[in-house]
Amino acid sequence: MKRQSEAKKWQVLSELDRLRVVLVATRNPLNLGAAALAMSNFGALRLRVVNPYELAFREARSAVGAAELLANAEEFTSTADAVADCALVVGTTAVGHRELQHSVYRLDEGGGLIRQQLATVPVAVLFGSEKTGLGNEDLSHCHWLMRIPTREKHISMNLGQAVAVTLYELARNGVTKAKGKQAAAPAISGEMERVTSVLLEALRESGYSSQVAEASTEEKARRMIRRMDLNSNDAQVLLGMLRQILWKLRSGGSEP
Amino acid sequence: MKRQSEAKKWQVLSELDRLRVVLVATRNPLNLGAAALAMSNFGALRLRVVNPYELAFREARSAVGAAELLANAEEFTSTADAVADCALVVGTTAVGHRELQHSVYRLDEGGGLIRQQLATVPVAVLFGSEKTGLGNEDLSHCHWLMRIPTREKHISMNLGQAVAVTLYELARNGVTKAKGKQAAAPAISGEMERVTSVLLEALRESGYSSQVAEASTEEKARRMIRRMDLNSNDAQVLLGMLRQILWKLRSGGSEP
Numbered sequence: 001m002k003r004q005s006e007a008k009k010w011q012v013l014s015e016l017d018r019l020r021v022v023l024v025a026t027r028n029p030l031n032l033g034a035a036a037l038a039m040s041n042f043g044a045l046r047l048r049v050v051n052p053y054e055l056a057f058r059e060a061r062s063a064v065g066a067a068e069l070l071a072n073a074e075e076f077t078s079t080a081d082a083v084a085d086c087a088l089v090v091g092t093t094a095v096g097h098r099e100l101q102h103s104v105y106r107l108d109e110g111g112g113l114i115r116q117q118l119a120t121v122p123v124a125v126l127f128g129s130e131k132t133g134l135g136n137e138d139l140s141h142c143h144w145l146m147r148i149p150t151r152e153k154h155i156s157m158n159l160g161q162a163v164a165v166t167l168y169e170l171a172r173n174g175v176t177k178a179k180g181k182q183a184a185a186p187a188i189s190g191e192m193e194r195v196t197s198v199l200l201e202a203l204r205e206s207g208y209s210s211q212v213a214e215a216s217t218e219e220k221a222r223r224m225i226r227r228m229d230l231n232s233n234d235a236q237v238l239l240g241m242l243r244q245i246l247w248k249l250r251s252g253g254s255e256p
Numbered sequence: 257m258k259r260q261s262e263a264k265k266w267q268v269l270s271e272l273d274r275l276r277v278v279l280v281a282t283r284n285p286l287n288l289g290a291a292a293l294a295m296s297n298f299g300a301l302r303l304r305v306v307n308p309y310e311l312a313f314r315e316a317r318s319a320v321g322a323a324e325l326l327a328n329a330e331e332f333t334s335t336a337d338a339v340a341d342c343a344l345v346v347g348t349t350a351v352g353h354r355e356l357q358h359s360v361y362r363l364d365e366g367g368g369l370i371r372q373q374l375a376t377v378p379v380a381v382l383f384g385s386e387k388t389g390l391g392n393e394d395l396s397h398c399h400w401l402m403r404i405p406t407r408e409k410h411i412s413m414n415l416g417q418a419v420a421v422t423l424y425e426l427a428r429n430g431v432t433k434a435k436g437k438q439a440a441a442p443a444i445s446g447e448m449e450r451v452t453s454v455l456l457e458a459l460r461e462s463g464y465s466s467q468v469a470e471a472s473t474e475e476k477a478r479r480m481i482r483r484m485d486l487n488s489n490d491a492q493v494l495l496g497m498l499r500q501i502l503w504k505l506r507s508g509g510s511e512p
Contacts, residue, residue, distance in 0.1 A: 030286070034414060041406040041413050065410065108428060148424065150297040154321065157297050157420070158290060164417035165424045171405065172364060203497055206504035224493060228484040237480060241459055245501060248462035252508055 016044040016171060018122045019114075021163065022082050023049050024138055025129040029056040033063030033070070034160025035127070040066045042167035047073040048082045048124075079126070079138045087121035090114060091134050091142035092162065094155045103144045110146035111169040118170075125166065130159050187235035195235055196225045198242040205249040272300040272427060274374045277419065278338050279305050280394055281385040285312040289319030289326070290416025291383070296322045298423035303329040304338045304380075335382070335394045340446035343377035345482070346370060347390050347398035348422065350412045357479055359400045366402035367425040374426075377442060381422065386415050396478040397445065399485075440487035447491040452481045454498040461505040 021044055026032050036047060047069060049057060061070045076082040083089045095104055105113065117123050126142065128134035139145070148157060148165055157165070187195075199221055203209045209217045230238065277300055282288050292303060303325060305313060317326045332338040339345045351360055361369065373379050382398065384390035395401070404413060404421055413421070443451075455477055459465045465473045486494065 034417065037414050038417050040410045041404075041417075043407040065412075107424075148297075149427065151299040154296045156321075158293050158416070160414070161290065161294050161297075161417055161420035164413070165420050168363075168404065168421045168424065199497070202501055206501040208497055208500040220493065221497075224490050227490060228486065230484065234480050234483060237476065241455070241464055241477075244464040245458055245462040245505070249501070249504060 015118060016042065016167070017046070018118045018120075019044045019170065020046050020048050020083075020086060020122060020124045021167075022079070022124050022126045023047070023052065023159075023163075024079060024082075024126055024134060025050065026052045026056055026127075026159065027130050028053075028159075029059035029063075031130060031159040032056050032060035033066060034158075035163040036060065036063055036066035036069045036073075038160060038164035038167055040069050041164070042171040044167050044170070045069055045072070048076060049073055050076045050079050050082045079141050083124040083126070083141050085122055086124040088114065088117045088123040089126065089142050090123065091126045091139055091145045092128070092166065093133060093145045093147055094150070094157070095145075095147050102139065102142060105144060105146050107146055107148045107166060107169050110144070111166075112173075114170060115173065127159060127163060185232045187230040187232045191232060191235040191239075192225050192230060193222075195230070195239050195242065196222050198239060198246055199225070202242055202246045202249060205246065271374060272298065272423070273302075274378045275300045275370075275426065276302050276304050276339075276342060276378060276380045277423075278335070278380050278382045279303070279308065279415075279419075280335060280338075280382055280390060281306065282308045282312055282383075282415065283386050284309075284415070285315035285319075287386060287415040288312050288316035289322060290414075291419040292316065292319055292322035292325045292329075294416060294420035294423055296325050297420070298427040300423050300426070301325055301328070304332060305329055306332045306335050306338045335397050336445070336449055339380040339382075339397055340449065341378055341444055342380040343442040343444050344370065344373045344379040345382065345398050345445055346379065347382045347395055347401045348384070348418065349389060349401045349403055350406075351401075351403050358395065358398060361400060361402050363402055363404045363422060363425050366400070367422075367428075370426060371429065373442075378444070380445075383415060383419060392475055396475040397449075397482070399482050440489055443486040443488045443491035447488060447495070448481050448486060449478075451486070451491055451495050451498065452478045454495060454502055455481070458498055458502045458505060461502065 021035070021039055023032065023035060026049065032052065039045060039047060057075070061067065063070060090110065091102070093104065114123055114125070126134055126138060128138065148162060150157060200209070200218055203217065203221070277291065277295055279288065279291060282305065288305070288308060295301060295303060313331070317323065319326060346366065347358070349360065370379055370381070382390055382394060384394065404418060406413060456465070456474055459473065459477070
């Protein structure tokens, strides 16, 4: 049962098949490897690189967990070529550092627009180099830009993390709802009442109840047990614990 | 005009003030630094580390862009201490590798629940070590678990990227405003831990714990107490009851 619903989810995720993640002039092999890892995590398997630092690309290919994805990466010498077959080209930016000619959408807004297009056509999302981001020539190929809503005091993100967050947003809503482990059945009133009465017995044996009005303690305990929102299993476990404690209280606490 | 709406947005982001990001047994300084960077990006400035590899913590402190955040990180020797002041404790998991006792929410669902709590109380989100994730002892402090919806063939994420994606989700919609009648304040972890430890003492005195493996009883009891969803008042009442019972168990049960 579980497996089926999982399988269905990954099918939906595979709609990122039409997405091309384009890394332009990446310098650091660790970032290239990290970007590839995140792509593999979220099912975006088509990586394109434009003029990566030679060393970065070579070393990144050994990235554990994403070797195949990196081996299948397509290498281009110009952004124009890398996006030539795409119907929508979106640049990512931290904004703020220059006058922009493009519309800028927040990731959650832009993500929705991208998902719509991905249903039918190839879409490229571009990430610039760690140091300078996308250049004007790269930007000129973009239909619009997208930014991750970070804090004004610290706008610029690590490249691998920016790719991860972007792909999470793109994969997020395409994914069928999966629910967590089935919650245990809630305890029924009779179970809660048994817990309550054994607790009250133990309190009586221990002299707690005599400290205050007995009736008030009983109501207080009953309400408290109800508020606990016990599931049926927990009610049984708690009952077993309290019974053992009660038995000990009655048979004489610490042996001499 | 744009600036104003931007400024307003950052105000919302700063509501992650009540979030504590707890990294347990982190091994790699690059991951610690990357986690700190993502925290700074999304305005979650309170980092707690539990038993990081000494070298990892020392080297990470030089992480460019997050040095101050790392310098202000609080170091703990146990998960219990690291979450003691938090009313909600959420573990992150890749699931799949073991039977889980907890409910597991997808990040987008769990994120909503966390945002609601962050409006009023401190919340801890735990990330385990790169190699093994969170251990059973760590998990026993958690109210529930959360997973990032990754592809079945490649479930496990890089630590720094998992932190980035999680914080993006939490910052994305801002923190939910608390509405309606104020419910009783939820018990914080420290209160729940006191209840747990007095209960365990009582179980030990009554001979319950010796019936089965002691460690397993401890984790079972801890998880059960967390599931009870106690408010602070109830935690105090329950603690008083259990202390009285424990006192009686120790002083000798039924008088002759």
